[in-house]
Structures are given as structure tokens and as C-alpha cells.
Amino acid sequence: MLKAVSKAGAGKGPVWALGAMSGTSLDGVDAAMILTDGERILDFGQSGYQPYTRAERATLADALGCWGGEAAEAAADVVEAAHVTLLSRFAGAEIIGFHGQTLAHEPRGRGTLQVGDGQVIANALDLPVVWDFRSADVRLGGEGAPLAPFYHFTCARWIAEPGPVAFLNLGGVGNLTWVDPRKGRPEEDGAILAFDTGPANAPLNDFIGERLGQDFDRDGALAARGRVEEGALELFLAESYFARMPPKSLDRNDFSEMIGLVRELSDADAAATLTAMCAAAVAQGMEHCPEPPSRVLVTGGGRHNPVLMEMLRVSLDCPVLPVEDVGLDGDMLEAQAFAFLAVRVARGMATSGPATTGVRALVGGGTVSRPEDG
Ligand SMILES: Nc1ncnc2c1ncn2[C@@H]1O[C@H](COP(=O)(O)OP(=O)(O)OP(=O)(O)O)[C@@H](O)[C@H]1O
């Protein structure tokens, strides 16, 4: 067992790593394997998804914003159980990258909290587990998020992108990574600029849940029938977050009050307006890119929403494509990112830096837990 981590840690060759991500949408856990040496992607492997039940989702939702206590412990139990169920279906991994579920994120305040416990996962799977990826970055003055950008850089190299390109993740929260793959490594000056754009699907999901008891606006069907309320959109864009220079990051519920801006509207108009807010936040964020990217490659569940994708196409000055168009898997990219980052942590490589989280210097965040005997 110990051999596995020292092998992944000390060696230079590629290893199969298994990454798992429980995102801010609270829909479930994604897991994926990649073959990597922490610098390159050599192959993609098995992937899988474990949805949370309605009751599990409610337990997680109740714990959002908690820094401890019973609600957070109950959430940790749910997260650990779902991960053990999902990850035990995989074979051949040498190391696991376990992101966990973010319950609270206040990088300039109390810190950042992802549950559950990587040691529990290490013991159950009998593999070394890298986890708590964000705390070290926050302790050193960084935002602790986003962390996928070093992986996005590597993806840009994998697709042999000739110049600057942007990756846009549309999960519960949105995040944008501008990368210049002409630079040799993600740590180099000018290789990356990354930040959270604003809320993405979370407020829309919450609204749809509140009004219609559904999980989300499937295929944008409701928004497609609505009209965007420009006044509400303007009020939303007046939030100081959008003018703030990156790096910057958000907690899932930082913009939860924006539902108030659409409360008086019909279901369809409210859905259209919340969808437009997500797209407008991205458009504002694009202004921060050091130079225009040739295209925006979209990952995360929001790329399945044709209304949102069309709004992005109308408001951005470059092609907007799902990452599948370049051969990547937009449902698994974040899980792959934490597999990649696990190998980097095990090998003492950086996982974030001034251009991704605003941390003072390059930092390799993450704790390594090895399986305990017994
Ligand atoms: N067919 C679809 N139509 C509309 N929206 C969709 C569709 N499929 C997924 N979504 C949206 O995508 C969300 C899930 O996205 P994803 O799995 O990327 O989120 P996450 O990984 O939990 O979040 P984050 O990246 O913020 O951590 C769903 O909750 C829903 O809002």
C-alpha cells in the first residue's frame, strides 16, 4: 500500500490515477481515470457517475454554509458513502484524487471546507488518497479555487491547440480558464488566467426546484419560452464582483439572492433571465482575458442547455463549442482534473499559482492519506 504512493510520488513515469468530484450542483459524484505523469495526459480510462438520492441531496443542501457540527458531519457521511460505492467499481488505479464536497468557501474569511475524510476513502479503497486540495492555497493567501486550470492547460496541449484558448466550466458556479499553450508549462508567466465568472446553474436550479419541484430546466425548455427581463439583468451585472480583477472565486450561494430579482416574473421569464445572467457573467469575465481566445470550449452540465449555449454564442466574439468537439469529455473533465492534480501533489509539483488563485507563490496543495492497516 505504502509502495503505491511512494511509486506515484517518487517515480517520473505515468500512472493511472482516479479522480472524483462532487460539484456545487449537488447532483452526484463524477469519477474518471487518466494515465498521467502530472505533466501530460497519456490516456483516458474508465469513468462513472453516482447520483445522490433526493434525501442525500437534502442532507448536503442543509449543510451548505456550515463549518462543522452535525449537519456537516451528516454531509460528510453521505459524501464518503457515495464515493466508496462509486470508486470501488474501478480497477487499476494507483492513486486517488478526492475533491469532496465544498460546504463553505470564504477564502478571505474562515477558509474553505470540503467534506469528507480522505483517510476513510483510503482505508475503504486500499489506495493512497490525495484530498483537501484547497486549504494550503487559502492559507498562503490564495482563493483556493479554481484548481482545474493547470489541467486545462494540459488539455490545451493534448488537443494541440496552437494559441490562446479558453475553457469554460458551467456547473453550479461558472469558471473560466484562459490558457496559452505556446508556453511550455502551466507554471510559466503568461500561461494562464483563471477565475470564477459568477453563478452558473445553481440559482436556476434552486429557482426551478422552488417553483416547480424539478431539479433543473432540462434542455432549457422553460427558458426557451421566456423573455429576458433586462432590468433584472442590469441590476445583477451591477454587482461589484464582475468588475473585480481576477483571480477571484465564489461560494455556491454567494449569489443566491439573485432569485429575488426574478421572483415577480413568470416561470418562463424568470428561467430565461437567470439563464441570461449566467451568460452575461461569462461575457463580462471574457473582458479580463489577456488576449482574445480563438474559441471557448465549454465543459460542465451547462453545455447541455441549448438556450444557455446560444446566449453565449450571441454575446461572445468567438466560437463557443462543447469540449466534445475537440475530443474531451465535458462531464468528466473536473474528475480528471483531480486525478491529474493528485499525481502532481504526490510528486511535489504545484497545483496552483498567482495566475490561477492569486496565491503568493506556486503551491502544491493537498494531503496524502495512505491506507491504515486493519
Ligand atoms: N440537459 C440539460 N439541460 C439543462 N441543464 C442541464 C442539463 N444537463 C445538466 N444541466 C445542468 O448542469 C448541472 C450539472 O452540472 P455539473 O455536473 O457540471 O455541475 P457540478 O460539477 O456539480 O458543479 P461545479 O462545476 O460548480 O462544481 C445540472 O444541475 C443542471 O443545472
Ligand SMILES: CC(=O)N[C@H]1[C@@H]2OC[C@@H](O2)[C@@H](O)[C@@H]1O[C@H](C)C(=O)O
Ligand atoms: C470552492 C469550490 O469548490 N469551487 C468550485 C466551484 O465549482 C466551480 C467553481 O466553483 C470552481 O471554482 C471550483 O471547482 C472547480 C472544479 C475548480 O476548482 O476548478
